[in-house]
Structures are given as C-alpha cells and as structure tokens.
Amino acid sequence: MSTVTNPTPADQGGLAPDPAVTPTKAAGAKKLPIIFGVMAALLAIVLLRSAHEGDTTFQLSAETDFVTLPDITVPSMLTAWLMVLVCVAVAGESVRRLLAHVRQPAWLPIVFALAWMTGFLSWAAADGRIRVVSLFAGAVALAIPLVFGALGGVLGERAGVVNIAIEGQLLFGAFAAAITASLTGSSLAGLVAAMVAGALIALILGLFAITYFVDQVIVGVVLNVLVVGLTNFLFRQVLTPNADTLNSPERMRAFPIPVLGDIPLIGPILFRQTPLVYLLYIVVALVAYALYRTRWGLRVRAVGEHPKAADTVGIRVNRTRYRTILLAGAIAGLGGAYFSLVSVAGFNREMTGGAGYIALAAVIFGKWDPIRATLAALLFGFASNLQGVLSAIGSPVPSQFMLMLPYLVTIFAVAGLVGRSRPPAADGVPYKQQ
16 A cells, blocks of 8 residues: 655755754744843943934935935934834833744844934934935945855855855956956956956865865865965066056946936935946846755755765766856856956955955855845945945044944854854765765
C-alpha cells in the first residue's frame, strides 16, 4: 500500500522557508522594547544636557521643483520633547504587546524611527534649516557603492563563499572604470570595465577558496591588501604621469526622469539621480527576484545551506559557487565605478575608504537578504550624509559621532540586539566532492 505525502513548497514549484532570514520571534519581541526604551532615554538625556532654543525649519522642496511644498518651521525643543513622548508611547505599546504575548507589528519600529529622527534633527538643527530632499538624495547617492557591494556579498555568502574581498573589488572596479572611461570617452565602457575588474578579483578568490580550499577570510584579506598595493603602484607610476589621457574620465551627471522626477518630495530623491542609481534599482530587483523566485536562486541557496544534499540531486556545487561569485564580483565592481565616475572624475589612491567593509557589515545587518541588506546600506549612507549636513549648518553634534554611528549600529546588529540571525549553514565551508 502506497503512502501519499503532501508536497513541499519546493515540490510545488515554490520555495521553502529560508532559514538564513527566518527571525526568532520570541528573542526579537523581548529585545524590541529594550531598544526603544534605551534610545528614547538617550534622546531625553541629550535634550536635558544641551537645550537649544529656537526654531528648526524643514525645507521639503527646492524653488526649482515643479511642485513647491511649503517649509515647515517648528519650535526646536518643544518638538524634540514631543517626539520623545511619542517614542516613550511606542515603547510602552511594545511592552504591552510583549506582556500580552501579542506579535510586534512592523509599524512600531517605523514610527519609532521617524519620531526619534525628527526629534533629534529638531534639536540638532535649532535656528537652522534642514533640506530634507538634499539629506535623503545625498544618502541614496552615498549608498550606491555600499548597496552594490552588499549585493555582491549576499550572493557570495548565499552560495557558501565568504566575500571579504568586497573592498578590493570596489577599488579595482574604480581603477578600471577610470582608465577605460578616459581612453574611450564613454562612461558605459567604464562601467563594463568595472564589472570585469570585480569579476577578476572574484575569480582569484574562487581559485584559492573553492578549488584549493584555502581559508576564505584569509584569501579575502590578502586580496584587499594586494589590490591596494597594486593600484597605489600603478597610480604613482602610470596614472599620475599620464593623467590627461589615463585618469580624466567624464563625470556622470544627474539625469532626471520626466514626470517621475516631478513627484513632490519623492521625485527629487529617487528620480533625479545619475544613471548608475537607476541601474542600481534594476539590479536590486533582479537579485531579489532571482534569489527567491527562480530555479537558479534555489540552487544557489541549496549549495550555501547543504552542499552535499545539493550534490546528491545533481547540482554541481563548485561550478554553481564559481558562477555566483563571478556575478557577485561583477556587481561589486559596478559599485567601485561610483568613486571614479560619479563621486569624483578620476581615480585616487585608496579612494574607497573602507566602503567594502561597511558593505560587508550591511550583509550581516541585513541578515543575508538582498532587500534588507540594501536597506542597511541606505541607513549607512544616510548616517554618512547626515554628518555632512549637520556640519554644514553648524550643528553642535560632533561629526565623529555621526561617522561612528553606522559601526555602532552594526555592532548592535551582530550582537543580536535587533533579532537573531545566522548565515547560511555552509558559509565559508569549502566543498570537497566525493
């Protein structure tokens, strides 16, 4: 007598639950009220120790916008304290739900974050003006290399390869983009060269980590040091003497999208960017879709979670890992093109400034998920842009504090204070085919 079993989601053509991004609800529910309470208390302490009387103006649009939104001027300290009360109320609601064993909804952290940031900005920009569009548009621009690097990291680690070499892929991509765009006069050619350069670093990583079973972390660190030394040498010996021909690419300009760029507030932030940003939107969507909604993505996650089982059903584990990290390297290389084609026109020594390591932190903070990693990278970009905006308006907030904020958030995330997460089970484990 045959036994009939219910088909699994994978058998039905869907996807099984992803263990790498499945949160531990009980742990997250207990930590959320604590985080809310600590953050609200910190903001209250700041307001008590350093009161700034005056008004804060939030400028929502520029005079050149198709639709001009009115500025919002609020009393600084009163608004800040009101936002503290909102934060306390959200924390209280979180505690109530915890005691009642009720699920914590997604809107709680969103409301808390908006209220906390509004209160902080009202205090920090007293007697000043915050250009909201510039703040968020700049955050998107600064997050470009971080998002590309984070996507490359997610793909690599989902396939079971720890990609510490994101920094090297970004830097070598910036180097190749500058030279190619200078020689051809085409930014598009520079983007292609950046992808090839990133894939080349990924190929070397795969050769040692996948084929010869060398420790992946050590290989990644060595590649980063190698790329730094190689690009510094070539910059001094080749690019500097021939700067006019080899290191003078045309800088990418912002290209507003008609109609979409005229949407109030959202349009100037998202749709008045450079073509590289629009390419980023497409890449994020494609990676997220391919990883969770295609057979290729299922195979990538399979070799990252249980390579032996994947090999048993006919998936070539090492070939899949090679192809995935090459794609990941090409995506990370695109992020490097931002530095030499968008941020500045030309290559400079060590111009990535550790962005690859921040991107790796975004991978961990985003729990190895492309959408969450993108949001984490945007958070880091926002923090970086915020310190520049506050310095420009003469805010008393030390710029050093704003610069270290992304790293503090990362430490909290890795420590599990925003919910427990784990990497793919076979991440960093070489596979030796039997």
